[in-house]
Amino acid sequence: MKKIAVECKNIGLSYDGGKTEVLKDINLRIEPGEFFALLGPSGSGKSTLLRLIAGFNQHQRGELLVDGRDITGVPPHARNIGMVFQSYALWPHMTIWDNVAFGLVERRVDKATIRQKVGAALELVSLSQYANRRPNQLSGGQQQRVALARTIVIEPQVLLLDEPLSNLDKKLRVQMRQELLSLQRKLGITTVFVTHDQEEAMTTADRMAVMDKGIVQQLGTPAALFDYPANPFVANFVGTANLLTGEIRQVGGDMLRFKAPGIGEISLPNHPDARSGPIALSFRPHTIRMTVGDAILDGAYIWLNGLIEHIEFLGEFTRYRVRVGNIAITADQAHYCGMAPFARATSVRIGIDTSQIRYLPL
Ligand code: ADP
Numbered sequence: 001m002k003k004i005a006v007e008c009k010n011i012g013l014s015y016d017g018g019k020t021e022v023l024k025d026i027n028l029r030i031e032p033g034e035f036f037a038l039l040g041p042s043g044s045g046k047s048t049l050l051r052l053i054a055g056f057n058q059h060q061r062g063e064l065l066v067d068g069r070d071i072t073g074v075p076p077h078a079r080n081i082g083m084v085f086q087s088y089a090l091w092p093h094m095t096i097w098d099n100v101a102f103g104l105v106e107r108r109v110d111k112a113t114i115r116q117k118v119g120a121a122l123e124l125v126s127l128s129q130y131a132n133r134r135p136n137q138l139s140g141g142q143q144q145r146v147a148l149a150r151t152i153v154i155e156p157q158v159l160l161l162d163e164p165l166s167n168l169d170k171k172l173r174v175q176m177r178q179e180l181l182s183l184q185r186k187l188g189i190t191t192v193f194v195t196h197d198q199e200e201a202m203t204t205a206d207r208m209a210v211m212d213k214g215i216v217q218q219l220g221t222p223a224a225l226f227d228y229p230a231n232p233f234v235a236n237f238v239g240t241a242n243l244l245t246g247e248i249r250q251v252g253g254d255m256l257r258f259k260a261p262g263i264g265e266i267s268l269p270n271h272p273d274a275r276s277g278p279i280a281l282s283f284r285p286h287t288i289r290m291t292v293g294d295a296i297l298d299g300a301y302i303w304l305n306g307l308i309e310h311i312e313f314l315g316e317f318t319r320y321r322v323r324v325g326n327i328a329i330t331a332d333q334a335h336y337c338g339m340a341p342f343a344r345a346t347s348v349r350i351g352i353d354t355s356q357i358r359y360l361p362l
Contacts, residue, residue: 003032004067004157004190006053012061013048022048023059024214030192035184037201038194040211041237046194049211050160053192054083066158082156086163088147090135096122096146097131103154121153124183141172148180152187159184161193165200177204198238202226210234232360235282242288242329244281245362248274262326266302273359282358285319288331289351292342301351304329308346318342322350 007030013023023045030036038046051057053064055076063070071079090099100121104114122128125145135143144164151159164180165173181204184191195201201208202222210217210225210233218230222238229235232243246260256274258281259265268274268281289301296303306322306329317332318341331350335341342348 001155001188002067002157003188005032005065006030006158006190006192007065007068008049008062009065010062011049011052011059011064013052013057013059018060022214023052026062026216028209028216028219030190031206032190033188034190034206035181035204036190036192037205037208038192038211039196039198039201039205039208039237040217041196044211045214046196046211047162048214050083050162050192050194053158054081054160055079080156081158081160082151082154083160084144084147084151084162084164086166088135088143088167090143090146090150092135095132095134096127096138099135099146100150100153102150107154117153121149124152124186125149140168141176144168144176145179148183152183152189157190159187159189159191161191163194163196165195166197173200180204202238210237212237229282229358229360232280232282232362235280235358235360240285240330241282242285243360244283244327244329245278246281247278248276248359251276260325260327263304263324266304268302268357269354271357271359275359275361278362280360280362282360283352283356285330285332286317286334287353287356288329289353290320290322290331290333290342291349291351292346294349296351298351300353300355302354303349303351306348306350308342308344308348311341311344313341320348322348324350 008026008028011023011026014021038049040046048057052059064072097118101114101118104117122131125148127142127145130138165176168176177200205222207221209219212233218225218234225234225238235241244260246258249257249259251270251274254270255267256270257265258268304324306324308320309323310321312319317334320331322329322331329350
């Protein structure tokens with residue numbers, strides 16, 4: 001099967017005759033065969049963008065290219081794009097076999113071909129033995145696989161998944177996301193999937209677009225977005241981040257002076273991204289060191305005095321909320337058997353690894 005690219009160029013979409021702008025100047029290219037996630041909070045425009053690719057929504061500005069061809073205005077049924085809905089939308093009165101065969105029957109495919117294709121699709125999702133059951137006789141995970149089989153049986157060029165795992169419980173979600181990915185790899189089909197769950201996007205996607213307020217905030221691999229977020233929104237949406245907002249006062253030579261309200265002035269190593277003016281320092285909770293004694297002499301860290309305000313024991317690590325001046329910093333400390341966590345109201349020093357600080361524009 002030929003692998004297809006999907007490209008959005010300067011796409012803008014408004015509802016209410018232009019009053020509510022839901023997608024603003026979307027530019028992204030999904031590579032052939034890629035597993036691509038649209039990640040963002042509720043209302044950020046993910047589903048609108050997915051439905052636009054399927055042809056259920058029409059954009060007013062820009063181009064939508066599939067395999068290099070602008071398909072703006074082409075109706076959904078003529079697009080050769082398969083979509084799996086959040087609700088699965090299976091026919092309750094039909095058997096699993098008939099549900100999967102539906103799209104082929106509609107396309108007037110001959111009986112022998114239908115038999116062969118439905119059989120293969122059910123085998124692919126390991127549901128051959130359930131062909132004669134009805135949807136309500138299957139578990140949520142199995143219904144999800146029927147929805148997938150029903151979509152891939154028509155051999156679409158692009159597969160769209162709208163929150164495909166949100167109806168499943170946590171354990172099944174983890175299992176299904178692995179199944180989904182291995183199925184996608186087997187088929188090599190360009191896949192776009194919408195989720196508000198950053199773990200889901202990070203564990204499966206080749207690349208992802210983080211959306212907020214109808215704008216693609218950043219595009220890249222999960223690791224690139226986690227390590228090099230472009231702005232405070234991405235830093236906090238992809239993983240957890242401490243954001244220290246303040247102002248860079250003076251940049252010169254090897255060092256810079258950063259002033260944060262309520263904390264005071266800190267000297268930090270200079271950085272190519274550091275500019276004079278308002279900025280947020282972003283650093284991850286797990287990169288922080290914590291000690292009750294003196295600051296550890298290690299040039300890679302800057303040390304701040306704080307007070308433990310809140311403790312959450314999470315098994316693998318303990319998450320502390322530490323009050324430093326008038327801000328709260330989240331610090332995760334790895335936990336090992338026999339280790340006693342620090343107590344609430346303990347005065348601590350927290351060490352911020354300066355190599356892990358990102359300088360984000362405000
Ligand atoms: P997400 O999938 O990220 O949760 P949506 O794409 O569903 O977000 O919605 C984006 C925004 O568009 C929301 O503010 C929503 O209220 C609005 N919206 C969605 N559909 C319509 C519609 N048919 N008419 C007007 N506004 C809509």
